[in-house]
Amino acid sequence: MINTQPERTTTIANPYEPQLAVIEKIIDETWDTKTFRAVFLDEAYRESFTYEPGQFQIVSVFGVGEATFCLTSTPTRKGFVEFSVKRVGSVTAALHEMYEGQIIGIRAPLGNHFPYEEWKGKNLLFAGGGIGMAPMRSLLNFCLDNRSDYGEITTIYGARTPGDLCYKYEFDDWNTRGKLYLTVDQGDDDWNGHVGHVPGYLRELAPKPDNTIAITCGPPIMIKYILPEFANLGFTDDQIYTTLEMKMKCGIGKCGRCNIGSKFVCIDGPVFSNAQIKDLPPEF
Amino acid sequence: MSEIETRIREEARKALESGAAEVIVGWGAGSVPFRTTPVFITKPEDVDKLVWNPACVNNLAVYLPRMAKDKKVGIVAKPCDIRSIVALIQENQVKRENLFIIGLGCGGVVDAANLEDQDFRLQDVTAIEWVADGLRVTTVSGEHLLSCSDCLRDMCLLCTKREPAIYDVKLGEAVPPSELRVCGLSELPEERRKYWSEQFSKCIRCYACRQVCPNCYCEACFADRIEPKWTAKKATPEENWMFHATRAMHLAGRCIQCGECERVCPVGIPVAELAREMAKIVKEKYDYEAGDPDEEAPLLGTFRESDVDPAHRSE
Amino acid sequence: MADKILAKDKIPEFLQRLMSKFTVVAPMERKDAPAEFKELSPGDKPILDGSRMMMPPKDYLLPRYEVLLRVRQTGGETKIESMIPEDKPRVMLGVWLPDAQAIQVLDRVFLEEPFKDPYYAARRENTMIVAVIPAEMRWSWFCGSTDDVETWKPNVDAIMYDLGDRFYVEVTSERGESIVEGLADPTEEDIAAKNGLWERFKTHNILPFADEKLYNRLEWDNSVWEEIAAKCVACGMCSYMCPSCSCFDIQDEVCGTCVERYRCRDTCQFEDFTLMGAGHNPRSEQLPRSRQRLMHKFKYQHEQFGVVGCTGCGRCVELCPVNVDIREVLCRVCAGNQPEPVSK
Ligand SMILES: Cc1cc2nc3c(=O)[nH]c(=O)nc-3n(C[C@H](O)[C@H](O)[C@H](O)COP(=O)(O)OP(=O)(O)OC[C@H]3O[C@@H](n4cnc5c(N)ncnc54)[C@H](O)[C@@H]3O)c2cc1C
Ligand code: SF4
Ligand code: SF4
Ligand code: SF4
Ligand code: SF4
Ligand code: FES
Numbered sequence: 001m002i003n004t005q006p007e008r009t010t011t012i013a014n015p016y017e018p019q020l021a022v023i024e025k026i027i028d029e030t031w032d033t034k035t036f037r038a039v040f041l042d043e044a045y046r047e048s049f050t051y052e053p054g055q056f057q058i059v060s061v062f063g064v065g066e067a068t069f070c071l072t073s074t075p076t077r078k079g080f081v082e083f084s085v086k087r088v089g090s091v092t093a094a095l096h097e098m099y100e101g102q103i104i105g106i107r108a109p110l111g112n113h114f115p116y117e118e119w120k121g122k123n124l125l126f127a128g129g130g131i132g133m134a135p136m137r138s139l140l141n142f143c144l145d146n147r148s149d150y151g152e153i154t155t156i157y158g159a160r161t162p163g164d165l166c167y168k169y170e171f172d173d174w175n176t177r178g179k180l181y182l183t184v185d186q187g188d189d190d191w192n193g194h195v196g197h198v199p200g201y202l203r204e205l206a207p208k209p210d211n212t213i214a215i216t217c218g219p220p221i222m223i224k225y226i227l228p229e230f231a232n233l234g235f236t237d238d239q240i241y242t243t244l245e246m247k248m249k250c251g252i253g254k255c256g257r258c259n260i261g262s263k264f265v266c267i268d269g270p271v272f273s274n275a276q277i278k279d280l281p282p283e284f
Numbered sequence: 285m286s287e288i289e290t291r292i293r294e295e296a297r298k299a300l301e302s303g304a305a306e307v308i309v310g311w312g313a314g315s316v317p318f319r320t321t322p323v324f325i326t327k328p329e330d331v332d333k334l335v336w337n338p339a340c341v342n343n344l345a346v347y348l349p350r351m352a353k354d355k356k357v358g359i360v361a362k363p364c365d366i367r368s369i370v371a372l373i374q375e376n377q378v379k380r381e382n383l384f385i386i387g388l389g390c391g392g393v394v395d396a397a398n399l400e401d402q403d404f405r406l407q408d409v410t411a412i413e414w415v416a417d418g419l420r421v422t423t424v425s426g427e428h429l430l431s432c433s434d435c436l437r438d439m440c441l442l443c444t445k446r447e448p449a450i451y452d453v454k455l456g457e458a459v460p461p462s463e464l465r466v467c468g469l470s471e472l473p474e475e476r477r478k479y480w481s482e483q484f485s486k487c488i489r490c491y492a493c494r495q496v497c498p499n500c501y502c503e504a505c506f507a508d509r510i511e512p513k514w515t516a517k518k519a520t521p522e523e524n525w526m527f528h529a530t531r532a533m534h535l536a537g538r539c540i541q542c543g544e545c546e547r548v549c550p551v552g553i554p555v556a557e558l559a560r561e562m563a564k565i566v567k568e569k570y571d572y573e574a575g576d577p578d579e580e581a582p583l584l585g586t587f588r589e590s591d592v593d594p595a596h597r598s599e
Numbered sequence: 600m601a602d603k604i605l606a607k608d609k610i611p612e613f614l615q616r617l618m619s620k621f622t623v624v625a626p627m628e629r630k631d632a633p634a635e636f637k638e639l640s641p642g643d644k645p646i647l648d649g650s651r652m653m654m655p656p657k658d659y660l661l662p663r664y665e666v667l668l669r670v671r672q673t674g675g676e677t678k679i680e681s682m683i684p685e686d687k688p689r690v691m692l693g694v695w696l697p698d699a700q701a702i703q704v705l706d707r708v709f710l711e712e713p714f715k716d717p718y719y720a721a722r723r724e725n726t727m728i729v730a731v732i733p734a735e736m737r738w739s740w741f742c743g744s745t746d747d748v749e750t751w752k753p754n755v756d757a758i759m760y761d762l763g764d765r766f767y768v769e770v771t772s773e774r775g776e777s778i779v780e781g782l783a784d785p786t787e788e789d790i791a792a793k794n795g796l797w798e799r800f801k802t803h804n805i806l807p808f809a810d811e812k813l814y815n816r817l818e819w820d821n822s823v824w825e826e827i828a829a830k831c832v833a834c835g836m837c838s839y840m841c842p843s844c845s846c847f848d849i850q851d852e853v854c855g856t857c858v859e860r861y862r863c864r865d866t867c868q869f870e871d872f873t874l875m876g877a878g879h880n881p882r883s884e885q886l887p888r889s890r891q892r893l894m895h896k897f898k899y900q901h902e903q904f905g906v907v908g909c910t911g912c913g914r915c916v917e918l919c920p921v922n923v924d925i926r927e928v929l930c931r932v933c934a935g936n937q938p939e940p941v942s943k
Contacts (some may be wrong), residue, residue, distance in 0.1 A: 016667045016849075061853065062908070064851055066851075090510055103672070109788065186692065246875075252716075253860075255846060255848070257867070261902075262900075283881050314924075315926065321830065321922035322830045342920070342921060483631075488663050492836045496832050502761060517850055519863060520665050552633075
């Protein structure tokens with residue numbers, strides 16, 4: 001069981017060393033969220049770089065630090081990576097101050113991913129709130145780009161106000177190749193869509209659980225209220241998937257802070273089925 | 285069991301029964317005979333868990349800011365612990381009316397490491413008690429009498445204030461120090477710098493000194509702040525200087541010299557010596573002593589005409 | 600593998616010979632402080648007998664402050680330099696056996712695939728560990744209560760038993776042979792003395808939880824967590840000084856024209872360890888933090904790696920300022936929460 005004399009490795013890639021990338025484009029999504037499109041400087045790396053929907057990256061602003069963001073772009077669209085940043089603390093603030101053409105560092109891809117291979121032939125139901133749409137956008141666009149592999153692709157997306165909705169420029173696509181339902185907690189003069197929280201809207205829409213996988217991401221409070229709604233609709237725990245968030249530093253299972261029991265969100269997650277989550281201690 | 289111990293338990297029971305305190309913080313038997321551990325007693329029938337012996341080192345005032353916000357707390361306290369309480373009251377961290385203080389006259393407490401230096405095997409020690417002019421250490425091989433200077437903590441050998449300054453009940457008599465140790469730092473700036481550089485270079489930045497300090501109650505310590513970053517978390521000699529110098533300044537006129545910081549430091553940095561120096565300066569320049577109930581306000585919170593400002597003094 | 604005898608008056612020559620082949624790392628005395636593992640220079644007199652409290656060997660393998668990257672941004676160019684230390688043959692001497700076993704725990708964390716930690720690997724993979732069993736057991740040790748200590752032997756390269764005027768050197772790995780080259784053979788009497796010392800180590804402080812599979816006994820809801828949390832002042836010493844605790848923080852610092860990305864110790868006992876940017880903290884109270892420390896060492900690490908994260912070195916027992924004695928806590932857990940004195 002115990003390996004006394006570990007094999008010597010001569011060359012080890014340094015998992016702490018980021019790849020340099022240039023910010024190619026910055027999209028103002030909402031008052032506190034921006035989406036960044038970055039392109040790796042090293043051509044060979046850029047060509048060979050690939051990832052899976054649900055994985056994340058750790059972005060460096062040199063001199064400020066690193067922060068974790070999901071890869072919100074889809075691997076079906078190559079040559080760049082995208083991540084959406086909500087401004088909360090030091091690194092996210094520094095990113096918000098940056099402009100196109102500046103250099104950042106990226107460690108990616110990290111973490112597990114959505115088991116989309118197993119979902120072929122099934123209907124997909126996305127239910128997202130706020131910045132929680134970021135990890136789901138990758139999978140959503142991936143599945144839309146592989147449209148024939150899946151049944152119905154339905155998205156319910158909610159935010160506090162219409163101004164808090166991200167990715168508006170993709171709504172048409174999501175509603176053409178799939179079906180999109182939007183909702184806001186509080187409308188404004190221009191808003192003539194649905195008003196209410198995502199869990200409530202889900203209950204109203206009452207999608208059928210048959211042959212369907214539900215993917216839900218959002219603030220903890222939304223997750224708390226949406227899970228019983230899914231259960232009421234007849235979704236079982238292994239039909240529901242989400243991503244978990246814990247504070248991260250290393251992203252590679254070493255620094256010890258993202259554990260929930262003996263699982264580490266950075267290597268065993270961030271994607272978990274509700275069945276897996278029920279096996280974890282209630283500490284997230 | 286000492287008579288004082290019995291009386292502490294009686295007073296604790298009375299306080300709990302009368303509602304003078306909802307909980308009593310005191311020392312209980314430790315996992316080994318040369319240690320005690322903080323206990324929180326809420327039921328009168330549990331007061332027998334309280335002990336009083338030379339291993340009662342902890343300054344329990346450290347728990348007050350978080351405990352006595354909204355309830356009545358009883359505390360068993362040595363004179364130095366009481367000075368902490370006075371400082372906490374002056375700094376509005378606790379209210380006097382929320383406290384029930386069982387104050388003890390003190391003869392100094394023991395540093396177990398000193399026993400090891402006296403060639404005791406700690407696993408053999410079964411009891412430590414105060415006796416007429418020193419301490420009695422009982423081991424598996426018999427009883428041994430030790431002088432205070434051989435086993436008391438450094439802080440206790442420097443302590444002259446062995447009577448509780450404020451209290452609701454006072455128990456026990458202060459034992460006057462048999463010999464006072466004086467602190468022996470060099471007066472030469474270069475030598476002092478060298479001394480502290482050596483000491484600080486050992487610091488592992490665990491912040492235990494801060495955590496046990498009753499006066500380090502800030503919710504966000506400067507050392508933890510990332511914006512602005514006053515000092516980097518890395519344990520390099522320079523950053524360690526920054527941490528210790530800043531902490532010393534923050535405690536000037538506030539540290540009451542219980543010596544907890546020094547006791548807990550895993551790498552033997554005489555953190556309290558620094559605080560002692562600050563206290564000396566504060567006394568000389570401002571005639572102020574932290575933890576003195578006759579002072580109505582904290583030094584840094586008041587201005588007196590007579591205050592000197594060292595920064596402007598030379599002009 | 601042949602065992603040998605190292606007379607204490609032959610230590611200088613022994614060190615000299617070792618230093619001709621290896622970088623030798625051993626505990627060196629410090630002023631008013633526990634000895635610290637350092638790379639020896641000729642003439643150094645390390646403490647090899649383990650008789651005193653020392654800083655854990657992780658301080659050498661996983662320094663408390665380590666620059667990971669140096670980033671230079673000049674003109675339009677950004678250059679990243681990985682500060683991976685030199686990988687050279689090393690021998691660590693004078694490592695308490697429980698500390699040597701704690702290195703096994705660190706190995707699991709840092710060397711296990713898919714992500715090998717190149718910094719730790721560079722210091723560790725080519726390093727032989729020579730453990731020591733001191734003549735006197737410390738009061739705080741409880742090694743035999745955490746594991747079957749016989750299984751620890753093959754994890755080190757040699758063990759030095761302090762027999763007073765000499766060390767009995769038991770070679771426990773093939774590469775360990777190179778350490779004892781040229782030393783004298785043991786007599787029957789030496790072997791008997793060594794066996795006696797081993798027996799004392801093995802049976803020292805066998806506590807009521809020794810035979811328990813603690814990973815099955817530690818429960819999420821247990822009143823003992825609340826009791827520890829009430830006393831604990833979150834000083835973090837129990838993990839900063841623990842030989843197997845390995846948690847760290849990563850921070851950036853601008854140093855003149857370059858940026859240093861360094862790591863430094865951190866611990867689950869601190870509130871900001873898990874405090875997230877937006878203010879959410881899954882372990883916002885001391886209770887879950889106290890529980891995390893015990894559960895991580897005795898349950899989670901066992902689930903993850905099949906090893907127990909505590910080897911009974913007793914540092915936290917000796918150093919905890921409020922006398923949270925991990926042995927007492929474990930006794931309590933196993934005795935269905937009945938208070939049970941440890942050594943009375
Ligand atoms: C798997 C995963 C995916 C995420 N995806 C996104 C995303 O797509 N968009 C987005 O806006 N945010 C996302 N987050 C949250 C984001 O990582 C934090 O908001 C961010 O790290 C805060 O950094 P800061 O420096 O601004 O905050 P500070 O409060 O200054 O934090 C300091 C450091 O602590 C760490 N940290 C603090 N909060 C978090 C946190 N919530 N999660 C992880 N590390 C943290 C980081 O290393 C950070 O640099 C994700 C988090 C995880 C774990
Ligand atoms: S307790 Fe000692 S090592 Fe820890 S931060 Fe304070 S001075 Fe440094
Ligand atoms: S006894 Fe304490 S310090 Fe030693 S290995 Fe166990 S937990 Fe760590
Ligand atoms: S006990 Fe805490 S600090 Fe130590 S390794 Fe486990 S999580 Fe990290
Ligand atoms: S050493 Fe004791 S007081 Fe400090 S964090 Fe550990 S348990 Fe808490
Ligand atoms: S982020 Fe470091 S262990 Fe998960």
